Amino acid sequence: TKQCHNCGYKNDELTLETRTWQCPQCKSIHDRDVNAAINISQEGFKIYNREINRGDPGASLCYYESSDLSKQETQNNKHNSKKEIPIIEL
Numbered sequence: 001t002k003q004c005h006n007c008g009y010k011n012d013e014l015t016l017e018t019r020t021w022q023c024p025q026c027k028s029i030h031d032r033d034v035n036a037a038i039n040i041s042q043e044g045f046k047i048y049n050r051e052i053n054r055g056d057p058g059a060s061l062c063y064y065e066s067s068d069l070s071k072q073e074t075q076n077n078k079h080n081s082k083k084e085i086p087i088i089e090l
Contacts (some may be wrong), residue, residue: 004028005038 002014007026014021014032022029 001036001039003039005035005042
């Protein structure tokens with residue numbers, strides 16, 4: 001994303017080729033993909049909190065048990081435990 005996750009500044013001059021950039025407002029240095037992941041996470045929690053504050057009974061934070069482990073991972077993992085991935089449900 002073009003938005004600084006630290007201060008919210010939107011850098012419209014960024015191109016897809018730009019992998020790292022420095023926010024001209026707060027001077028934070030960002031990796032493009034990490035910054036985007038943080039922005040997506042922050043937006044998800046904003047939406048979740050907004051739904052909870054509205055009293056929406058359907059809003060809940062749950063965990064999805066991933067069953068997409070490769071055969072190699074399953075064979076190497078003696079306990080065959082599943083990974084938990086947090087998911088926001090609205």
